[in-house]
Amino acid sequence: MLFHQRFVPGLAIASYIVGDEKSGEAAVIDPTRDVDDFIEFAKEHGLHIRHIIETHVHADFVSGALELKARLNDQATLYCSGYGGENWTQSFADQHVKVGDSVKMGDLRFEFQHVPGHTPEHIAITLFDTSRSNDTPWLMFSGDFLFVGDVGRPDLLGEEEKKELAHQLYESCFQRLTELPDITEVFPAHGAGSLCGKAIGSRRSSTVGYERRFNPSLQELPEKQWVDRLLNEMPLSPPYFKRMKKVNRDGPAIVGVELPGQQRISAQQLFERTCEECLVVDVRSKEAFAAAHIPDAINIPLGDNLPTWAGWVLPYDRPILLVSDNPADVKSVTTNLLRVGFDDVQGHLQEGIGAWETSGYPLAMLNTLSVHELEKKHKEEKQLTVLDVRTDKEWNEGHIEGAVHIHGGTLQESLGEIAKDKPVAVVCGSGYRASIASSFLQRAGFERVSNVIGGMSAWKSAKFPMV
Template sequence: MIFEQHFVPGLAIASYLVGDEKTSQAAVIDPTRDVETYIQFAKQNGLHIKYILETHVHADFVCGSKELKTRLNDDAQIITSGYGGDDWAQAFADRHVQVNETVEFGDIKLGFEHVPGHTPEHIAITLYDRSRSDDTPWVLFSGDFLFVGDVGRPDLLGEDQKQQLAHELYQSVFQRLDAIPDITEVFPAHGAGSLCGKAIGSRRSSTVGFERKFSESLRPLPEDRWVRKLLDQMPMSPPYFKRMKAINRDGAPIIGPELPGQIRQTAKAVRDRVCENCLIVDTRSKEAFAAAHIPGSISIPNGQNLPTWAGWVLPYDRPVMIVVDDPNDMSSVTTHLLRVGFDDVRGYLEGGIDAWEGAGYPIARLQTMSVHDLNRKLDAEKRLTVLDVRTEKEWNSGHIDGAIHIHGGQLQDRIDEVPKDGPIAVVCGSGYRASIAASFLLRHGFDDVTNVIGGMSAWKAADLATT
């Protein structure tokens, strides 16, 4: 058996390719939208991808099943869950499966278990290597049902459904999982960093037995107590999750082999596009953005956290123009955006910010200060507001006395809570999220905004007071 895990940092997505050496056939499980990696791996290993499987309707990224099938000239079968009713049936699938059905090629047999709780239709996929055992599953592709050290969160569909789903998850964990032996290896759809669980471990695989013995989420409790513990202190979920659910239920538009947005745009064209309702996203470093940027642009530095924060803060109804340090960054920036459903990328600023300045167009700047400067200003400037944009858990672990707390992803909806009658110092963990939040404040007419470089990590390292 050929086995490959493809892991995407940031969104912490894990997808899989399994191949049978006798038949040279393969299956891909929970693919992301950038499907070239599966096509190339299969080609390099002499495999033909015949099956594409989804464990559930994903909420945090656009699934790549339709894209992969199209790139394979439709010579593959998409297989999804047959549970959950019409609201959860992925219409683009060729086959909807239930318990007791199988998919077989060569020595590989794939079975299915219905494990609702994270979502109503969720299935887990068991893999049998019949050259070793026909009745004991070697691998469990657990999707978002079971993670390393955690289980999938049941609250992504809203308050009305979370209690019912939490109780269904309890049944899945303590009854349906009983059919899987301890020795079976667990390969989930996410690792640490994903918002699809509350406390996902850093390892990317485990065994059913190890999780039964050591995972707090699998520790037996009376059902009501287990549900209360599960739902306690659940992290905030980004608003784009609801959009991802709808896209993945109906099927995303096909991208094709050529990435969109790889088009150079002159400074004049970019300026004109702003007037056409095009949003400028500046993916340079927070330091470069602070030094000079296009007025009204949004700072989201390129890197593994770009797709998460794009989903948190960018509107989906606006075309996007990109500012990059290096044109070679555009492929990664576009891929990040496509993973969370931003398809309308119109191009990038040719020549970067230097070209914009050279054309004589206005430049904006974002002030920065050190934590020591902030500490001094707090004593001297009574009107200074410290805006902390970290998570609630981070805030509770220690914050600057007198600061106001608004999660960075909620700033657009709560911007009226930020005082406009004095300077604003924005703080996060290190300065990354603060740059994003500060760019929104500048865009909304706040004219005295500062990013605190180093954030609360630097504040605590300097032994400055927290409460």
């Protein structure tokens, strides 16, 4: 058996390709939308991808199942859960599988368990290598049902559904999971950093037995107590999750081989608003953005967290133009945006911000503060608003006295809580999220905005007081 786990940092997505050397067939499980890696792996190992299997309707990224099937000229069979009912059946599937169904591939056999709770239709996939054992599953692809050190959250479909899903998740953990032996290896759809769980571990695989013994969420308690514990301090989920659920239920558009966003836009074209409704997204570093940027641009620095923050803060109904230091980065940026459903990337600024500067077009700048400057201003300037855009958990662990706390992902809905006629110093963990938030404040007309470089990490290192 050939086995490959493909991991996407930031969104922390784990997808899998399994190959049977005897038959030359391969199956891909929970693919992302950028499917080249799966195709290349299969080619390198002399395999033909014949099966594509989805564990559930994903919330945090656009499924690549249809994309992969299209790139394979429809020569693979796509399997989705047969438990979706009226609301969550993926009608584009070739086959809807249930308990008792199987998919065979040479010496390998995939079987299915219904493990609702994270979502109603969720299935886990057990893999048998019949050349070794016909009765004992070697691996389980657990999707978002079971993670290393955690289980999937049941609160993503809304308050009404949460209670029923939490009950189903309890049953899946303490009834359905008991059917599997301790030695079965567990390969989940996410690792540490994903918002599909609360406390996912950094290892990317485990065993049923190890999780049964040491996973806090698999320690049996009375159901209400277990649910209360699971939901306590659950992180805020991005609003784009609801959109992704619908996109993945109905089937996303096919991108094809050619990525969008590769067109070069001149500074003059951008200035003359060739793309009248376009949103300018500047993916340069927070320091470069602060030094000079196009007025009203949004800064989301290129990195692992770009797709997550794009999903948090960017509107889906606006075409996007990119500003980057390096044209070679455009492919990576576009791929990251496509992973969370931003399909309408129109192009990128030719020759970057330098072309804009030398063309004599208006420039904006963002003031920056060191934590030492902030500490002094905080003491001396009574009008200063310190805006902390970190998570609730980070805030509760310690913050600057008198600071205003608004999660960076919800800032746009809370602008009225910040005085526009006063200076605002924005702080996060390191300055990354604060730069995103600062760019939105500038766009909303806040004229005296500063990004605190180094954020609360630097504040703590400087041993300044926190409450």
